[in-house]
Amino acid sequence: MSWLSRVRNGIPFLPKRQSAENLWHKCQKCGSMVFVKEWEENYSVCPRCNFHDRIGPTKRFQQIFDAAQYELLPAPEVREDPLRFRDTKRYTDRLKTARAANDERDALVNARGRIDGHKVVVGVQDFAFMGGSMGIAVGATIVGGIRAAIADGCPYILFTAAGGARMQEGILSLMQMPRTTVALQELKEAGLPYIVVLTDPTTGGVTASYAMLGDVQIAEPGALIGFAGQRVIEQTIRERLPEGFQRAEYLLEHGMIDMVVSRGDLREKLALLVSYLTPETMEAA
Template identity: 60%
Template sequence: MNWISNYVRPKIGSLFNRREVPENLWTKCDECGSMLFHRELAENQNVCTQCGNHMPITPRARFRALFDGGAFTEIPVTAPTPDPLQFRDQKKYPDRLRAAQRETGEKEAMLVVQGEIGRVPVVAAGQDFTFMAGSMGMYVGNAILAAATRAVERRCPLVLFSAAGGARMQEGILSLMQMPRTTVAVEMLKEAGLPYIVILTHPTTGGVTASYAMLGDVHIAEPGALICFAGPRVIEQTIREKLPEGFQRAEYLLDHGMLDRVTDRRHQREELTVILRMLLGLDPAVQADLPPPVLSNAAAVATQPAASAER
């Protein structure tokens, strides 16, 4: 028996040929620190199975869990003029856009779709916080106008999921102009007598909160979501006082009359079904053969970086 050939070489070879374990198999909850298997996390709509922490979720994954049978059709959005201010800081604005598109696989920070929720035709718009912190620029303004226009054409409700760090500084005053533009879009829905429901997710801040995110007929928030114009740290530094516990979180705003409901993400489909059907004068009860949502596509769920929002 050759000890080197039969034992030493295979042992050394196994060290170099050992397969690497993929890093994306597990996700760490930023609240309780639990290690969560990505497939179980995806099936739970990116809600921690241990503590119930609502972790970030992409609009596509959210819509798969929301629409009947997970089926929806994307609505095209007019692309704005690229880099209108020729803005540059450490990187050129077009370079930042391309990097965000590669990272997320999306064109921009908002996705607009149409489908059915509880057998009710609905137009939905969702902000993607992974795309430059979901910042509101001209594309987001165009997306909300496209969503409102399609909702009016189809005579159906608009459901919007907000998640943003505020306006996009690379577009300067043009990004701030989206506040009145989106307000006009919401007014189109109100004039047509169509429901506009907003689900505020973590975080919803800045000019987004000061415009379309707080103009809904019904406001629902996810548990623990930060919802504000200026963040609590900025306010504390300005007034030099300690803010109350949970200030500007969804539960605090609900207690002070700023929200209608705080609803777990896993129950939003059922709650939206009841609300939409009631607002449209339909029977809130839906038949038991309603097609279930699609929750098994783990690749559709992406955790998002903390960015500048306070968690």
């Protein structure tokens, strides 16, 4: 064995699972390097600048539900690729890629469980799945979640994150706007609350429909919330928009939402709202 091999073999290398890439997380906003363990224990929020990273349904459910215990609601069966859409790829191929990368059927997942002992049905929209775009499956999942909440006699809580309607489904995706609105009216007639948590980003047709129809509108700090993009608005009105336009704090200041709540305080705040808004007869059931 050469001296070089002896030296190389004598150097203590960390196992792959403990490599630098897995030990550190770089904040997208301030660039700080944070221990992954510290970052995860802080709800995927940077402890230096309070930047709220995007998270998927699994993490969200674990953070929200009591003891991270919940039951996933089955994804509704819908017709896929009804328009036989194709651009540089077939729509069916894009769906397969998104499902393989995210291990989810589509961009929205429902689960039932308890928050501080209160029964709830929670829906989480995942921006990582085709930009959280709203298609037939997302509309059907929201309707299914609302009807599950009515059957359980409990609130429906929805975490939104989307770039808007799904272009590959054309007018059928836009029809999910009135469809979800009608389902929310059923929830209202049942006397049950609908709470929306706007996360980064919530834009387009999602903002123009179910994202802004909550009995209570909450947003995470710094979340981008709007309909059209800032550049499009500036080009249309030919004016420079103010600093922080379309961010959660700006919307709170101008009365568009009810509160901005950090992720670490969100579970407690939701528990308080549910206890206030849910009828006692429903709680006892």
